[in-house]
Amino acid sequence: MHDATTPAGTAPLGTGAGEPEPLNGGLKQRHLTMLGLGGVIGAGLFVGSGAGISVAGPGIVLSYLIAGALAMLIMRMLGEMSSAMPSSGAFSVHAERALGRWAGFSVGWLYWFMLVVVLAVEATGAAQIAHGWAPAVPQWAWVLIFMVVFTAANLSAVKNFGEFEFWFAALKVAAIVLFLALSVLAVFGVLPHTEPVGLTNLTGQGGFLPRGWAGVISGVLAVVFAFGGLEVVTIAAAESDDPARAVGRAVRSAVWRILFFYVGSMLVIVTLLPWSAMRPGKSPYVAVLDSIGVPGAGQIMNIVVFVALLSALNANLYGSSRMVFSLAERGEAPRALLKVSGGGVPRRAVLASVAFGFVSVVLNLEWPDSVFLYMLNAVGAVLLFVWGLIAVSQLRLRPRIEREAPETLTLRMWAFPWLSWVALVAMGGVLVLMLTEDSARPQLLWSAAATAAVLAVAGVRELRARRQHVVIDEETATDSHDLV
Numbered sequence: 001m002h003d004a005t006t007p008a009g010t011a012p013l014g015t016g017a018g019e020p021e022p023l024n025g026g027l028k029q030r031h032l033t034m035l036g037l038g039g040v041i042g043a044g045l046f047v048g049s050g051a052g053i054s055v056a057g058p059g060i061v062l063s064y065l066i067a068g069a070l071a072m073l074i075m076r077m078l079g080e081m082s083s084a085m086p087s088s089g090a091f092s093v094h095a096e097r098a099l100g101r102w103a104g105f106s107v108g109w110l111y112w113f114m115l116v117v118v119l120a121v122e123a124t125g126a127a128q129i130a131h132g133w134a135p136a137v138p139q140w141a142w143v144l145i146f147m148v149v150f151t152a153a154n155l156s157a158v159k160n161f162g163e164f165e166f167w168f169a170a171l172k173v174a175a176i177v178l179f180l181a182l183s184v185l186a187v188f189g190v191l192p193h194t195e196p197v198g199l200t201n202l203t204g205q206g207g208f209l210p211r212g213w214a215g216v217i218s219g220v221l222a223v224v225f226a227f228g229g230l231e232v233v234t235i236a237a238a239e240s241d242d243p244a245r246a247v248g249r250a251v252r253s254a255v256w257r258i259l260f261f262y263v264g265s266m267l268v269i270v271t272l273l274p275w276s277a278m279r280p281g282k283s284p285y286v287a288v289l290d291s292i293g294v295p296g297a298g299q300i301m302n303i304v305v306f307v308a309l310l311s312a313l314n315a316n317l318y319g320s321s322r323m324v325f326s327l328a329e330r331g332e333a334p335r336a337l338l339k340v341s342g343g344g345v346p347r348r349a350v351l352a353s354v355a356f357g358f359v360s361v362v363l364n365l366e367w368p369d370s371v372f373l374y375m376l377n378a379v380g381a382v383l384l385f386v387w388g389l390i391a392v393s394q395l396r397l398r399p400r401i402e403r404e405a406p407e408t409l410t411l412r413m414w415a416f417p418w419l420s421w422v423a424l425v426a427m428g429g430v431l432v433l434m435l436t437e438d439s440a441r442p443q444l445l446w447s448a449a450a451t452a453a454v455l456a457v458a459g460v461r462e463l464r465a466r467r468q469h470v471v472i473d474e475e476t477a478t479d480s481h482d483l484v
Contacts, residue, residue, distance in 0.1 A: 026344070027240040029249060031162035034169035035315070036233040036254030040071075041172045042308040043125060044226035045262065046301060049269075051280035056219030057210040058202050058270040061263060063219030068259040070430075071227035073423040074387045077394035077413050079251030082234040084401050084408035086243030089326025090234040091390045096330065098396035099389075101465070102458035105332045107389045108323055109454050111231075114379040114386075115320040116353055119313055120360035120372065123147060126309040129302055143361050150314045151354045154321060157343045158239050161318050168311035175304045176261045179285060183268035186292040193293055201274050210275070221433050221440060226262075228383045229312065230254065232319040239322075239344075248411040317354060325349040378450040380443025381434060384427050385451055391424040 053060045078091055087093040089108060096104025127142035153160050182191065189196035202208055209215065233254065237247035269284045273291060278284055283305075289297030325346040327333035339348045363372040395417055401409055413420060434440040 026157055026159035027162045027236055027246075028159075029240070029246055031159075031166050032233055032237060032240060032246050032250040033253055034166045034173075035162075035236055036230065036250040037169055037173055037257055040227050040229040040258055041169070041176065041261065042226070042229065042312050043122075043305050044223075045265070046285055046305050046308060047283045048226060049223065049266065050278045050282050050284045052219045052222040053266070053270065053275050053278040053284060054280055055211065055222060056215040057206065057208070057275040059209045059211070059213075059216040060219045060223070060270065060275075061266050062209075062216045063223055064262045064266050065259075066216070067220050067224040067227060068262055070224065070423060070426050071230060072256075072259065073414075073419055074390055075230050075251050075254070076411075077420060077423070078231065078234050078390050079247055079411045080409065080413045081390075081394055081397055082237060082251075083244045083248040083411045084405065086238050086247060087326065088235060088238040088322045089329070090238070090323075091231065091386065091393065092323060092326060093330075094393045094397060095389050098393035100462075101330075101332070102455070102462050103389060103393070104330065105327070105458045105461065106451070106454045107386055108327045108332060110379075110382050110451060111386050112320050112323045112327070112353070113450070114382045115316040115323070116356045117360050117375050117379045119316045119320070119357045120364040121376070122309045122313040122316065123357070123361050124364050126306055126313065129306045129309070132302075140365060143365070146310065146313060147354060147358060147361065150310075150317055151350065153314065154317050154350045154354075155341075155345060155347050158345060161314065162236075164314050165311060165318075168307055168314070171307050172304065172311065173261075176265060179289070180261075180264050180268060182292060182294070183272060183288060186288075187268060187271055191292055197272055199271075201271055205274055205276055217433060218437070221430065221437060224430060225380075225383055227258075229315065230258075231386070232315050235319050235322050244408070244410060251411065317350070317357065320353040320357075321346060321350040324352060374446065377443045377446035379447060380440075381431065381447035382451070384431060385447070388424065388427050391420055391427070395420050395424075 049060070052063055056063050078094075081094045082090055085094065085097070089104070092104045092108035092111065095107045123143050123146050124139075126146055127139045130142040131137065131139045150164075153164055185191045186194045187197055211218075233250050234247055237243045237250065240246040265285075269288055272288055273284070277287070283301050285304075286297050286301045289300065294300070324333050324337055328335055328337040328349065337346065337349045337352060339346070341347050360372070360375065363375065367373075394413060398413065398416055398420075431444065434444040
């Protein structure tokens with residue numbers, strides 16, 4: 001793939017485009033649709049949203065609108081490129097075609113590193129909940145059980161991964177729909193022992209924006225990373241029967257519904273309860289269910305969060321294995337990872353990803369406040385770097401696709417290139433905000449250091465490749481001269 005390059009040093013647009021993936025096409029449209037819907041509905045929403053409400057008040061609704069709009073723009077750009085050029089490497093392949101090998105290498109490895117580190121948080125969180133239900137089983141044993149189960153699922157046919165995610169996502173979506181239905185009834189006083197709440201909680205206690213627009217912006221910083229996970233659907237689309245059509249439909253259906261779930265949830269929460277009662281680390285969903293008299297609300301939400309964590313664990317293991325497999329395909333990872341089973345599963349890539357995942361889990365269990373904390377900080381802002389490269393890649397590739405293969409543009413970015421630039425500027429704004437926030441600054445600095453290290457390795461590899469090309473060209477010229 002790397003032998004042919006354009007004068008700008010980027011891979012030709014047609015390189016790899018339309019070539020069949022060696023992986024098994026076992027995912028169906030319903031799998032991808034639910035993966036898109038459930039991919040970002042996780043503990044960050046059910047528990048982490050409390051931190052956003054505590055800093056923004058009712059204005060958290062606007063924070064979610066802004067963060068959700070940014071995520072929608074990113075997914076639209078990614079969907080455009082993935083439907084035109086479906087690949088198991090998704091945005092890593094797009095970055096390589098748009099900017100060169102260094103970009104594909106950097107974004108691929110950064111994303112892989114992020115997934116296998118976050119995987120440890122999810123496994124540990126799920127184990128803590130399970131240990132609370134069954135204290136006789138130690139936490140480390142629960143982690144081992146989860147890792148073995150989902151490794152086995154990912155080593156078998158890809159349709160097993162799809163089925164796991166389908167039912168996990170279905171449960172999460174059903175939980176949010178039921179929550180919204182009960183909450184709306186409570187707002188209007190329809191449920192037993194409830195009275196219409198009116199606008200008291202929205203306009204009282206400092207008004208709708210009790211901490212002004214500064215609180216809304218801080219809320220964006222608190223919630224924007226909860227939208228991470230949507231990208232996996234474009235990776236998974238390469239293993240469907242009709243990748244171009246499948247990714248387009250999944251992206252179209254997912255972004256609007258997810259925005260509805262997130263913004264709708266926040267709106268009913270701050271309508272039913274005073275925002276000042278929210279506390280970081282405490283689930284506002286549990287608080288609402290308790291307030292309207294749902295018995296066992298805490299345990300119900302524990303089950304939903306447990307499922308959400310296992311779903312994310314499964315999806316991250318899948319996404320990391322496919323990303324490292326794609327890197328190996330392009331010579332950016334060990335070629336040994338290209339081994340594919342008879343069922344079309346990259347088993348060595350799965351095992352490589354889960355092996356590092358096990359290391360991350362051990363570090364999280366043994367040194368959560370030192371070694372693992374540094375690793376977690378190192379990936380804290382990586383999602384924004386990945387999103388940034390997606391936007392830059394789309395800005396570079398869209399004109400080339402229109403010129404060389406316009407028939408593949410079945411899903412188009414809105415108002416190109418203006419909204420692409422808006423998204424890029426917005427991500428820059430979030431990075432600046434992280435730099436000014438004491439709590440977020442360490443994540444940004446550690447993530448910047450990790451990104452710089454990966455970029456340095458990519459630069460060294462690029463220089464070596466160029467020197468090899470120079471040597472080969474000189475030898476070819478010498479041989480030609482001798483023949484003359």
